[in-house]
Amino acid sequence: MAISKSQKSLLNLLLYKLITIGILIFLLLLSYYLPLRLDLSRDRVYSLSEASKDAVRQLKDRMIIKIYASEELPPNLVSLDRYLKDILAEYKLRGGGNFVYQYVKTESPEQLRALAQQNRLQYMIFQSFDNDQVTQKEVIYGLTLEYQGRTESITLPPDMESKLEYVLTNHIRKLSGIRLPELVVYRDSTYQYYPTDLLEIGLDENYLLGSTDFNTPPRQTPVLLFTGTTDSLSTEQLYNLDQYIMKGGKVVFLQDRLDTDGQSIKNVESNLFTMLASYGIGVNKEMVLDLSCDNRRLGGSTNVPYPIYPVVRGSESHVTTQNIGNIVLYLASEIANLDTLGLEFIPILKTSANSAKLSGPEFDLQPVLYNRPSLEYFSHPPIVVGAVFKGPMQSYFAADQEYSGRAGFVAQNNQAELVIYGDRELMMDPDNTIYTDRNFIVFNAIDYLRGDESMIRIRSRSIQTSFLDVREYMERKNMLWGDPGKTERNIKRTVTIVSVVIPPMLLMAAIAAYLTVRKRKLRETKV
Template identity: 40%
Template sequence: MKKEKKTSSILSNLLIKLAIVLMVLLIGSYARVRWDFSKNKAYSLSQVSKDAVSNLQDNMVVKLYSSKELPAAMLILDRYVKDLLEEYKQAGKGKFHYEVINGPSPEDLKNKALQYGVGAMYFRIFENDKTTTKEVIYGLVFEYQGNFESMNVLPKMQNQLEYQMTLKIQKITRYTLPDITAFVDTLYTLMPRQKYENELYSNYNVHFTNLLEPPPKTHVMIVHSGYDSLSITQLYNLDQFLMQGGKLVVLADKIFSDGETVMEIHSNLFDFLENNGIKLSSDIAMDIFCDSRQMGVDTNISFPIYPVLRGSQHPITRNMSNIIIYMGNGIIFNRKPGLKFQTILATSTRSALLEGPDYQLDSRLFFNPDPDVFVNPPIPLGAIVEGRMESYFKEKPQFQRSDFVSEVKDGKIVIFGDRELYVDPDKPIYENRYQIILNAVDWLMGREDMINIRSRHLQESILDIAYYMHKNNLLWGDPAKTERRIKMEVKIIATLLPSLILIAVGGIISLHRKRTKEFKNEEI
């Protein structure tokens, strides 16, 4: 009798637990609840993305054109794309829809995708005991009120996928973008800047100015400085933009190079900056962690005058890396009363200076950088100056107009010591460096949500050797060769260690059995 009651009790408990599990699964299928325990909610849709789809006036349809069989390199990305689409759908209040299009045949899929601007990708894969090339279609098409925007989704794009998708949604829905002003001169028009400008227009409603007239009264102005001094009119209009409450993002350095010689330039913009607490060094900042180029089969040439930087803990540069600076100048705070200075971007503790006005660089540093040369502390190449600022024209009444403002109590300037920070780099690894300019603009406007999705995943893994060496200021010979050697050692250890562990465990078990057997024999 007791046995029957016990069996009945066990079955009852089992049925209750099974019912609870089924109920949770049923509720979950409708609620679609997801928990994100990652750092900074890296896999949750940000508020700015939710806002972009929560106020849709009409239905939006997103079509994912995808080959049926994806290579292994695309599987994690594919899962992430579909998770994001599901989150956009939940935030869209019934007006955001998506569908996956796989066929009916690979050729039909390719033709349909090409009509919308989604191109093919090619992967080298190992299949049927041989290496072959596989053509893959994978991209998104956003359709809204008769218009469409397309987007190729590429491997390793997971870092900025939400950011790029939200930009497309904002563009096609004519989302109201914030207004900013941008000062440009002739130099800007001569530089390759397509990627920078595309993203600039996607994020802001940009009003370009030459400062010959008072600029639009926007919250922020980006100052793309050139080689020459500004006219008095231009400098006055820039000064009054700041005095009347506008914030500045300034790109400036003191170096001009024609490829053969390096010269220091002189501009009244530097006097204006110094009046507001900022002095630019005439020396070129160098770092042992720098760009390198391969020459021939096995020769790497280092360019210490092109330091490669990692961001700080400040939102403008946080989580960002591979920020290359082309012959930048250090930023010095002249400790003007009423102002605060904060470094947001700097070289490593293995830094050096190429001193002007001669700028003589030892050619040996290109082939085998001597660690003993790079002994300077970090050199600031990005900084924020804020506080009470006085007009550059305060003591120049002859230039003052009727609406002249002599000071501002909460002035803010974000400055980077590289005039060409917006220029498209020639290496894909550096292609996102200009985004610190956009981050600076958004920080000054209080749009930190946009900063978070733009640079959310850009930081390398802590297992990345170059990142680990840089973070801990370690230098073991040539960084590139050291990285290759350590990776090879790790591969060898990872291959041999499991076998060695199995052999060791087997030996211990065998020894234990042998001793147990001997002990039993002794008892007999």
Template identity: 25%
Template sequence: MRNIWVIFRKELRIFFDSPIAYIFIITFLAFSNWLFFRSFFFVGQISMRDFFFSLPWTFLVFIPTVTMRLWAEEKKIGTIEVLLTLPVKNYEVVGGKFFASFIFMLITLGLSFSLPLTLYLLGEVDFGPIIGGYLGACFLGAAYLAIGLFVSNLAENQIVAFIIAAVLSFTLFIIGENIVLATIPSSLVPLLSFLGLGTHFTSLQRGVIDTRDLVYYLSVIGFFLFLNIQSIEARKWSQRISSSTNLIFLVLIVLGFLGIINYLASRHFARVDLTQNKLYTLSEASKKVVNRLDDIVNINCYFSKNLPSYVISTKQQVSDILDEYRAYARGNIQVKFIDPTEDPALEQKLRFMGIPQVQLNVMEKDQATATNVYMGIAVTYEDKQEVIPFVKNVNNLEYEITSSILKVTRKEKKTVGFLAGHEEYSIYSDYQTVYQALRRQYEVKQVPAQTIPADINVLVVAGPHQLTEQAKYEIDQYIMRGGKVIFLIDIVTVPQEGGIRATYRETNLNDLLENYGVRVTKNLVLDRFNMLITFQTGYTILRTPYPFYIKVIKEEKGFDPDNPIVNQLNSMVFPWVSALEPLKETHQDLQFTVLVQSSRYSWLQKGIYDLNPLQEFMPQPEDTRSYPLAILVSGKFKSFFADKEAPPPPTPEGKEQAQRPPIIKQCEKDNQIIVVANARFIHDNYADLPGNVEFFLNAVDWFTWGKDLIGIRSRIIMDWPLPFLTERQKSTIKFINIGGVPILVALFGVIRVYFRRKRTITLENLK
């Protein structure tokens, strides 16, 4: 160990005594940080995902630059023979050089600390993927260093060493990527995917520390260091054929040993999920659901054997997730993977079950062809069955599986009704995304306003116009009986052809809502935190911030931190939303929870509704404050018709007028309603915006299952939006990171080189 330490110190000192090392560090930092900030503010996410995406490719150039001199320079100046005749072992020389270059790489990588520090100062950030990304970068960089060190020993000069090391590192990185896997036989895909350096880096970059990835990287590093040691030894007996033969056998033995180690690691592994919301670990809600199972649930995964290369990893990820389900189910979950293509009768059965063959594109012999595959899942309990027709990716798979288990094991069927008959949004044309999401867990139907069936668990009133007194009576009595209602209210009608003037939309619902403690104002809310929109004016296409598209973000206290409906959301967008006013003074017996509110930089547009995106949005500072956008009201509601005459019941033509049952004047037990000052946010045009659909589905789940599903769905939202920044602030951030840190490194280098040369001159003068 002492010899390794001596060589380590010598090599590290050589690095930092040379101006080239500082040029290397400065160039690496400036280039990497410039690549990161090129899209950072445009994407608008507090994340280092883009930095780690480009880092492996940056390493392919910079790390061979570090390693190319480690042996080649020794050969050039003729010191390698002297080094090898010293009383040190080969592994000590290789170890000293490797650890010196590794520490140099760590210092260089560590100087990018300004990036996570900047993100932390900008707002809330998930440090799990950042820690995982840096750890992955350390292992990937160490693998590149081991490769470069080995190549440097074989090459006669530095340029050749650089080129061969870069090409070999690139080859080992790219062989596991989809661009290569798509061109090879499917039988080789699992092997090459495992051998690819990039495959394991991607896993760590997500924020998941998997022992399989660590063992793989240690194997690659150890193997190339072993080759380096043996190549040094081979110089001593380069003409002896028997020794060369022994080396080949020794290399094969080491490869076999490492193969066995990695096989065992793949069978017995551990994973640590560093992400803030534990995105890649089974949630507590799912654990509780499967732990409560009283009988066996069968999960059959129908996957074709010959899948295209770019979806093979999906099958493995599905298997990993289901292993976790089995671990917590106490033997009550059984999982099978079945290839339907081997059984024509099974294929016909799957078509009736709703699991179709899906056509995917593959590359064969430089041509794009189509192949039909199965990638579906069936969850069965007793005589009930739910299917997931096609597993496109695993981002939402936990929610799909857990909701399917709930649906087949729950004795009661929950129903969500959407009020119809007053120009409300339709679940079949306007809310198709929400409709499809709800159908996975609920019975969903439209409800006529004449009478609300007793089997409706949650009623949604979405954007009504001119609600009749009969409809108001039915809604009121439904609430008095303990029914849950979600009111989604639009106060303006926006021209579909893109006009810049909106008109007031009369809902005839305000008096009913005010009876329950909430007033919907006739003002539109604007906010400095908003979305960029693209629109055309003449022949010009413009992209500009649009304050009418409010972006609610967690960092601006936009969500109630204590309510499960919203406390795991990071952002959502409301287009043309009005403000709500809780009437606390006149309804002191009710409890009000502001679920969602605008930022403190929002203001109101009163009177006319001018939607022109080119107008000047210049609010006065004293006019800006937060406004409630969604409110949860709880308590024993009093009927709107408690002291009014109820409207006559609807009577079919030709029949006598029916008698109404007595009016229920107050809820017997505490009840809840949710009022949202917008109905467009879950329209299909806006359903793909992060948080929008999730907020609505969480509200439905809250009124039906409670907390069972909310935590699962909300944690898949990976939106960490940037706060509002002026152009000057953006320029300052760019300068500090792209120029400031490299300038500090340059100053340190100049000072160190100056004092080193001064000391050298002093020593020479003393002689």
């Protein structure tokens, strides 16, 4: 019996569909056995950095991650839980069987709470609406990392998605004993009575630390962190710092020219500034002011802008501060390029377009803080408060017969490289949690000078601002004058109204256009 053309076409169509279904089933089976992932998200937030991959690849034994989670999580923790599962799957994929994770199941909330307390996990309180009443619920959400008989605990608060990989990788490296890069730190006595836990913990998690007082030559590690001074160094200390740089050592300086006793502000005088100036680096005496600033309560219940504490954003063109915002500076100084002989000057941290400078020695704050100044007062363009200096630097002691005659003296470094931030208070813990991660710019500068950007990528992701961030938009449009909080709320309210009203209007317009076209076609058909 001959097959008609229509039957043949139907058979070809069925065969094509069967082949297509077969290919889809094969691809599904292949994806099950080969867990490949395609990350098309912004900044590849669902893909591990090389530093994280290396951390789990170097595991010599099995690391077990146990997640402790309440049965009912609030919405912001539900999204964090989804992200946690995705990123743990990535770690597992790269761990080669030495990285496993599991959710701990308990018979009751009381048992979960007991296990959480046993593992030093903190519970969190969230508000919920039940039967038109506001109630408070205790929520537990965190994890433990177990490796070779040791345990680390991490409580996971809301909005931690972008910081999660950084926190996990630091704990993995710490538990597994991966050798960290060496770093020498200079600390004077300035902050012995101030909290510096955040920076110190971060340094300990990221580096193998050593200390120096420069009374003797420091260990010649690739990078040194200088956390600032309020006085002159001895000539021997200055010589040892100079020779560390001349012999190829790279330095991150946290240094300004301002100091306060809580009652008044004065300039810091130090021979360090003379040595830096001989290299072509200036730390100016004026106080940097910015309308993009922290808010403080001054003698009342209303928060007012505090321009002496600028809040700055990193450079979009330099990896050290890229994508980083909410960097508060306490009494900052301008960083200037004094060199005219080819020293490369790369600004990496600037104030906003509404900036100003306040000169000493009196530093009269009355017109800045208590009398609302005119907008014209803050008309200075962005001021550099952080920069990279690269190029030839001659020893500060090159013309000194006594010191230049010492054995091993080096007169010049043609490839010197320094990073300087004009605020030594970056060493201190901020008094507002929204600025908690500002010290990331210090760690990033250290890693940049080391030539290792793998951890920088994670940190920069961890505080990256959305392109829809309202405060960032206000800064770009110079809208921070007056009451920034009120302006921000008005913008958000406007965006909300527009997002609710515009879609239905567009839908109605599309329906009207469709009906108009359809009516015209019917009319043409009748004709």
